[in-house]
């Protein structure tokens with residue numbers, strides 16, 4: 001296997017490879033772009049016209065997706081996976097991956113779409129660098145642009161594998177992309193309805209990529225991810241990379257759609273979330289339920305029908321999202 005296939009090992013040991021470019025016997029070019037960043041380019045005549053950005057480790061303790069990208073890279077570097085797409089592999093927060101923690105100083109996934117410029121520290125610098133890697137990668141006009149930002153969640157979930165689909169004014173969520181996700185084993189998609197500061201929101205809003213955050217089960221340490229079965233996603237990613245994808249089913253019958261009813265924002269240290277600590281994502285909440293309270297008599301009462309909670313987290317910094325209330329969506333606004 002070519003040494004650059006060991007991007008995870010290089011990243012975990014904080015090593016810069018001596019040789020920055022390597023070519024497989026089939027003419028596939030691997031180029032190390034910087035810490036945790038590797039571009040794979042098929043020979044010109046075999047390029048299918050897809051630019052695929054695969055990121056993981058934006059949160060350092062979310063290891064199942066990191067292991068998945070590592071398997072794909074090993075396949076490319078050992079010649080068993082023959083790419084026809086251009087692929088950019090990114091490990092988002094190397095320092096946090098080395099520590100096995102979600103972040104070191106602050107959550108990188110709240111620093112995109114310009115937020116890094118209002119902050120400081122290495123995570124802000126890294127967010128700016130990740131934006132630049134993505135900007136350069138998606139710079140060629142006329143090619144398909146697709147970004148999957150792979151995560152796992154802090155808590156268990158009533159729906160194990162789901163996606164978050166960013167929002168941009170005037171742009172419709174794509175039925176075809178949703179069908180592709182369903183074929184990859186994704187059970188539900190949350191359709192966002194406002195701009196955001198996450199990595200997938202940046203590539204969707206600013207670089208015109210189709211982009212998703214994928215939530216792939218519960219976060220566990222390296223080597224302990226057997227309970228998360230990513231086989232369907234892995235097969236689909238291999239097909240995308242090799243350009244052997246069979247027609248994605250057009251039916252969204254088995255895909256549950258949700259939209260954001262409200263984001264719960266923590267305003268102060270007085271914020272109290274009235275949920276059990278082990279509550280699962282997508283747990284239903286009854287109408288009238290007092291979900292949270294905060295300074296100045298702020299009360300978050302559920303008034304939506306069929307509301308469910310995802311990502312409840314009272315420990316986030318003040319000003320950030322401490323949970324999302326979602327409701328079912330009939331999918332009438334899809335393009």
Ligand SMILES: O=C(O)CCC(=O)N[C@@H](CCC(=O)O)C(=O)O
Nearest residue numbers: 109151153154155164198213311
């Ligand atoms: O389990 C949790 O509370 C968080 C899991 C996670 O990291 N989710 C992403 C979602 C990103 C998005 O909104 O697209 C995050 O919070 O950054």
Ligand SMILES: [Zn+2]
Nearest residue numbers: 059062151152
């Ligand atoms: Zn995450």
